[in-house]
Amino acid sequence: MRALAIILALCAGLAHAEGHHATEVEPRVSTRTAPAISVGVGVRPFQRPAGIEAYLTVIVPPTVDKRPSLRPFVHNHLMQSLRPFVRPAAITQQARAIETARRRGQVCGDPAIQGVALGAVAGRGRCGIDSGVRVRSVAGVSLSPSATIDCRTASALKNWVTRTAAPAVGDIGGGIASLRVVSHYSCRFRNSASSGKLSEHSFGRAIDIAGIGLQNGDEITVLTDWGRGSKGRALAAMWRGACGPFGTVLGPNANRFHRDHFHFDTARYRSGSYCR
Numbered sequence: 001m002r003a004l005a006i007i008l009a010l011c012a013g014l015a016h017a018e019g020h021h022a023t024e025v026e027p028r029v030s031t032r033t034a035p036a037i038s039v040g041v042g043v044r045p046f047q048r049p050a051g052i053e054a055y056l057t058v059i060v061p062p063t064v065d066k067r068p069s070l071r072p073f074v075h076n077h078l079m080q081s082l083r084p085f086v087r088p089a090a091i092t093q094q095a096r097a098i099e100t101a102r103r104r105g106q107v108c109g110d111p112a113i114q115g116v117a118l119g120a121v122a123g124r125g126r127c128g129i130d131s132g133v134r135v136r137s138v139a140g141v142s143l144s145p146s147a148t149i150d151c152r153t154a155s156a157l158k159n160w161v162t163r164t165a166a167p168a169v170g171d172i173g174g175g176i177a178s179l180r181v182v183s184h185y186s187c188r189f190r191n192s193a194s195s196g197k198l199s200e201h202s203f204g205r206a207i208d209i210a211g212i213g214l215q216n217g218d219e220i221t222v223l224t225d226w227g228r229g230s231k232g233r234a235l236a237a238m239w240r241g242a243c244g245p246f247g248t249v250l251g252p253n254a255n256r257f258h259r260d261h262f263h264f265d266t267a268r269y270r271s272g273s274y275c276r
C-alpha cells in the first residue's frame, strides 16, 4: 500500500510537470488528471484518475510487479528516468512542437536567427535596407535591444557568436547570454560626422556592440574590460574572430570613436577585410 502511495505521489508530480510543459508546446496527449489527491493524510482517492491508471500500466507492468526481485530496479527507474517508459510518441511530438515554434520566429531562413521580417526599410536619401529584419536573437544569444539589419549581416553575426564569441567567453560568468547593441540601422555619416561618407549603418549592414551580457547578470564591456585580464583576452579574441565574417571590424585600437564598442559591418572591399 505504501509503495502504491509513493507511486501515486510520483505520478501526480509527473502529471503536474507534464501539464506545465503543455502550456508551452501544446502536446496533443491529454495531461489532465483528477483533482489533486493528498496521499498520507487519511483521505483515500475514491477514483483513480485515468491518467494515473495509464501511467501505472506503462511504468509498472503487472508481470514486473509480481517479481519482488525486480522491485528495486523498477523503483530506481521511477526515481531516475521516467521518460523512457512514458509515451515516446508524445515526446517526439513535443520535440516537433518546439521545432515548429522555433521556425515560426525565424528570419533569413535560419532557425538560429530569431526576429521579424521587415521587408524594405525606407530611409532618407540613399539610406535604407532592401530587405531588413529586426533580429531578437542569434544562436540563442539575445540582442538588447533588437537590431535592424539585413540578412547577410544577421548571418555574419550568428556565425561570429557561434564560432567566436561563445567560445571566447567560455564559462566566464556562466557563459554568454546577450549582446548590448548600441547602434544598428541608422541613417548617418561615418563616425557620426556631419558630412562625409555614409556609414554602413545607413544600409543595415552594420552593428555596434558595447557589451557582452553573461548568464550570471554581469557584463563584459568594451570600455572597461578591453586589455584587462581574462575578460580583456575574451574581448581580444572576439575582435580578432570577427575579422573575416565581417568585412570591417573596428575596436578601441581603431580610433577614439570606438573606445567603447565594436563596429562590425559586412561591406566588402577588394583588399579584403579591414580590421583595426
Ligand SMILES: [Zn+2]
Pocket (backbone or CB within 6 Å): 183, 201, 206, 207, 208, 262, 263, 264
Ligand atoms: Zn558602427
